[in-house]
Amino acid sequence: MTRYRVMAYVTAVLLILLTAGVIAKRVLSLDGFDGFVTVVGFAHGWLYVLYLVFAFDLGNKAKMPVGRLLWVLLAGTVPTAAFFVERRVTREVEPLIIEEATPDPATA
Numbered sequence: 001m002t003r004y005r006v007m008a009y010v011t012a013v014l015l016i017l018l019t020a021g022v023i024a025k026r027v028l029s030l031d032g033f034d035g036f037v038t039v040v041g042f043a044h045g046w047l048y049v050l051y052l053v054f055a056f057d058l059g060n061k062a063k064m065p066v067g068r069l070l071w072v073l074l075a076g077t078v079p080t081a082a083f084f085v086e087r088r089v090t091r092e093v094e095p096l097i098i099e100e101a102t103p104d105p106a107t108a
Contacts, residue, residue, distance in 0.1 A: 008051065
C-alpha cells in the first residue's frame with residue numbers, strides 16, 4: 001500500500017510540473033523550459049511505469065473490479081487525478097489490510 005501511495009503522489013506532482021512546464025514553453029513562449037520539460041517528462045514517464053506496476057499489484061491483491069482498476073491505472077495521466085484516486089483507494093483498501101493483519105481468535 002505504501003509504495004502505491006508514494007508513487008501516486010510522485011507521479012501526480014511530476015505531471016503537474018510537466019503540465020506547467022509545457023504551458024510555460026508552448027503557450028507563454030517562455031525561453032529556458034526546453035530542458036525542464038525534457039527532464040520532468042522523462043522522469044514522469046519512467047516513474048509512471050513503476051506506478052502502473054504498483055497500482056496493478058495493489059488492485060489484484062484487493063480484488064478490484066476491472067473498471068475501477070483501469071481508472072486507478074489511468075489516474076497518473078490526468079493532472080491532480082492521482083491525488084483523489086489515491087485517497088479513495090486508500091480508504092477502500094486499508095480496512096482489508098487491517099482485517100488481514102488481525103489474527104482470527106478461532107485459529108489462535
